[in-house]
Structures are given as C-alpha cells and as structure tokens.
Amino acid sequence: MVLRDGASVPPFSSELVVVEQPGTYVCAGGGAELFDSDARYESESGWPAFSAPMTDDALTEEADTRDGVPRIEVRCARCDGHLGHVFPDGPGPDGLRYCVNTAALDLEER
Ligand SMILES: [Zn+2]
Numbered sequence: 256m257v258l259r260d261g262a263s264v265p266p267f268s269s270e271l272v273v274v275e276q277p278g279t280y281v282c283a284g285g286g287a288e289l290f291d292s293d294a295r296y297e298s299e300s301g302w303p304a305f306s307a308p309m310t311d312d313a314l315t316e317e318a319d320t321r322d323g324v325p326r327i328e329v330r331c332a333r334c335d336g337h338l339g340h341v342f343p344d345g346p347g348p349d350g351l352r353y354c355v356n357t358a359a360l361d362l363e364e365r
Contacts (some may be wrong), residue, residue, distance in 0.1 A: 278364040287333035306347030
C-alpha cells in the first residue's frame with residue numbers, strides 16, 4: 256500500500272521496473288511523451304523495455320561506442336537527455352527493444 260507506507264516506498268523511478276499501470280511514459284527531464292505502456296514488455300533485463308516509441312520523432316538516436324561495443328543510444332528529442340539504448344532483438348514487428356533507464360522516465364497513469 257503506497258498510501259500507508261508512503262515514507263518507506265522506494266523512489267518512484269525504481270518502481271517503474273515492476274509497475275504495470277497503463278499510462279504514458281514521459282521524460283523525467285521535460286515531460287515529453289516518449290513511450291506508451293502498450294509498447295512496454297517484460298525483457299527480464301531488469302530495465303523497462305519498449306518495442307516502439309510513442310511517436311517517430313519522440314527520440315533521437317546516436318552511435319555509442321563508449322564501452323567498446325557499438326550500440327545505439329536513444330535520447331529525448333526535446334531535451335537531448337540520455338534515455339538508454341535500442342537493440343535489434345525486440346519482439347515486435349520492427350524487432351526493436353528500447354531499453355530505458357528508469358531515472359529518465361516518469362509514468363503518467365491513465
Ligand atoms: Zn526530455
């Protein structure tokens with residue numbers, strides 16, 4: 256019970272790993288709408304995973320080779336904040352898995 260244990264619940268950002276309320280995932284930095292909960296799925300990576308962004312222009316993608324492994328970094332198109340990475344092993348028709356840092360997201364429940 257969040258209301259009863261209000262003082263002891265973990266920060267909201269980390270609850271996003273297990274939360275299943277339908278809603279819109281927005282950028283924690285500026286409120287830009289990034290992902291719909293309908294696109295969310297369980298990747299068992301411990302991170303929220305999405306098969307597609309909310310809109311085609313919600314995200315920007317950039318090559319990331321910082322760890323010596325080429326990856327595609329995804330950023331918020333509005334504030335340029337780092338969100339996570341996109342991998343080509345998703346379950347959807349586009350075959351994409353957007354693996355997003357919980358600290359970058361807020362959930363607006365509906
Ligand atoms: Zn943003």
